[in-house]
Amino acid sequence: xxxxxxxxxxxxxxxxxxxxxxxxxxxxxxxxxxxxxxxxxxxxxxxxxxxxxxxxxxxxxxxxxxxxxxxxxxxxxxxxxxxxxxxxxxxxxxxxxxxxxxxxxxxxxxxxxxxxxxxxxxxxxxxxxxxxxxxxxxxxxxxxxxxxxxxxxxxxxxxxxxxxxxxxxxxxxxxxxxxxxxxxxxxxxxxxxxxxxxxxxxxxxxxxx
Numbered sequence: 027x028x029x030x031x032x033x034x035x036x037x038x039x040x041x042x043x044x045x046x047x048x049x050x051x052x053x054x055x056x057x058x059x060x061x062x063x064x065x066x067x068x069x070x071x072x073x074x075x076x077x078x079x080x081x082x083x084x085x086x087x088x089x090x091x092x093x094x095x096x097x098x099x100x101x102x103x104x105x106x107x108x109x110x111x112x113x114x115x116x117x118x119x120x121x122x123x124x125x126x127x128x129x130x131x132x133x134x135x136x137x138x139x140x141x142x143x144x145x146x147x148x149x150x151x152x153x154x155x156x157x158x159x160x161x162x163x164x165x166x167x168x169x170x171x172x173x174x175x176x177x178x179x180x181x182x183x184x185x186x187x188x189x190x191x192x193x194x195x196x197x198x199x200x201x202x203x204x205x206x207x208x209x210x211x212x213x214x215x216x217x218x219x220x221x222x223x224x225x226x227x228x229x230x231x232x233x234x235x
Contacts (some may be wrong), residue, residue, distance in 0.1 A: 037168065041135060047098065053082075053092060054092050054102065056133045057082050057084070057089065057092060058102060058103065061073070061078045061099045061100070062150070064077060064078060065153060070088045070096075070100070070157045070160065071157070073096075073098050075089060078096075078099065095163075097160055098163075098198075100150075100153070100154070101160070101163050104164070104171075105167065105170070107135055107138065108167075108170055108171040108216075109174065110134040111134050111171065111174070111175070112131070112174040112175055112178065114130070114132075114133060114134040115127055115128065115175060115179075116178050118130055118131065122182075124195075125230070125234065127179075128184060128198065128202040128230075129202070129226070129227070131175070132202075132206055132226055133208075136222050136223045136226070139222060147218075148213075148218055151210055151213070152214050155211060155214060168203050172203055174198050175199040175202075175203075176199050177195075179195040179199050180195035180196050183198075201233060202230065205226065205229035206226060206229075209226040209228070211226050212225045212229075213225055
């Protein structure tokens with residue numbers, strides 16, 4: 027019997043990372059922490075890669091072995107977030123409507139945000155929204171999220187994710203991510219006065235009417 031995507035994901039998730047992967051993850055986390063502090067203090071554009079590398083104790087060349095660009099340091103966490111959302115979607119009940127399952131999959135993201143100080147998350151999102159180069163790379167990352175979500179949405183619809191003549195799964199995933207963007211923008215605009223989860227409910231609920 028062939029291994030299903032869900033089974034493969036569970037098996038991969040259960041395999042502990044090796045020493046090299048753990049060291050790499052530790053260094054990447056330290057770079058991200060230092061970089062975000064400098065970005066907050068100085069602004070994204072005024073912070074150089076050399077400054078970040080010096081504070082972490084790496085050469086410029088070594089830092090670029092961990093992150094391809096300065097933008098990647100900011101957006102590196104988004105790849106992990108995308109996989110968490112996809113895993114949350116796959117774990118939802120099979121009889122749940124695809125749109126509701128997509129909404130609930132974003133709970134993985136709101137939980138991550140709630141675990142951090144609100145001003146830190148607001149500052150991060152504000153930087154993403156106000157820096158043109160970051161906005162462009164953020165869009166690229168979200169296209170990657172869409173690719174992760176489409177197969178599971180297609181499965182729930184009972185269609186093939188590879189059929190170009192049936193765009194329903196892609197349309198649902200893209201619309202859900204657009205709602206997430208709009209809710210995030212609103213959350214920043216109101217300085218977190220309204221919970222992100224509530225804004226997301228309103229945004230996605232509007233498309234059900």
